[in-house]
Amino acid sequence: ETGVTQSPTHLIKTRGQQVTLRCSSQSGHNTVSWYQQALGQGPQFIFQYYREEENGRGNFPPRFSGLQFPNYSSELNVNALELDDSALYLCASSFRGETQYFGPGTRLLVL
Amino acid sequence: AQSVTQLDSQVPVFEEAPVELRCNYSSSVSVYLFWYVQYPNQGLQLLLKYLSGSTLVKGINGFEAEFNKSQTSFHLRKPSVHISDTAEYFCAVIDFGNEKLTFGTGTRLTIIP
Numbered sequence: 001e002t003g004v005t006q007s008p009t010h011l012i013k014t015r016g017q018q019v020t021l022r023c024s025s026q027s028g029h030n031t032v033s034w035y036q037q038a039l040g041q042g043p044q045f046i047f048q049y050y051r052e053e054e055n056g057r058g059n060f061p062p063r064f065s066g067l068q069f070p071n072y073s074s075e076l077n078v079n080a081l082e083l084d085d086s087a088l089y090l091c092a093s094s095f096r097g098e099t100q101y102f103g104p105g106t107r108l109l110v111l
Numbered sequence: 112a113q114s115v116t117q118l119d120s121q122v123p124v125f126e127e128a129p130v131e132l133r134c135n136y137s138s139s140v141s142v143y144l145f146w147y148v149q150y151p152n153q154g155l156q157l158l159l160k161y162l163s164g165s166t167l168v169k170g171i172n173g174f175e176a177e178f179n180k181s182q183t184s185f186h187l188r189k190p191s192v193h194i195s196d197t198a199e200y201f202c203a204v205i206d207f208g209n210e211k212l213t214f215g216t217g218t219r220l221t222i223i224p
Contacts, residue, residue: 006154041216042215043212043214096210101157
């Protein structure tokens with residue numbers, strides 16, 4: 001059974017640029033959630049996708065957007081990057097309503 | 112709204128000594144509770160979870176946690192720690208019918224040889 005995978009592992013961008021992060025969910029899972037973990041903090045919920053629809057959103061501005069594809073993989077897009085967007089971005093997959101399993105994360109540095 | 116408090120940001124413990132990491136939660140509805148571990152430069156790994164049933168939950172790597180509804184607590188324990196337990200530990204809660212995990216700020220467990 002393949003676990004949750006994320007790409008890329010690391011990324012460096014400059015302020016104002018746009019970034020796309022990718023997540024492949026665990027086999028059999030139909031829900032993907034995205035979290036932002038700033039240095040020294042716990043993960044914060046960005047949003048969740050279930051069957052290609054957004055299913056809940058945290059306190060993040062609209063420049064954070066996402067997609068879920070028919071194979072349940074997902075993308076997180078961030079436009080107009082700000083310095084404070086530097087963080088570890090975690091993807092978690094689950095079967096709806098059940099335990100979330102996390103990927104290794106993508107570390108984003110905005111200069 | 113749900114919230115999680117991990118009172119101890121850092122806990123140093125001698126190797127082979129017992130440890131307890133504290134977690135208190137706040138929610139107006141019934142919840143599911145989780146402990147995740149994060150090793151340096153890695154993602155989160157599920158240690159254990161409480162969904163229903165027995166209030167004492169056993170997880171991986173010899174960890175266990177006890178759900179106490181009256182105290183709204185879900186403390187994590189291990190009777191004898193090892194150097195390899197050095198990591199950041201996060202308590203998390205999810206409301207019934209909700210899909211959003213709310214995490215505490217984490218406890219850094221440092222094992223002293």
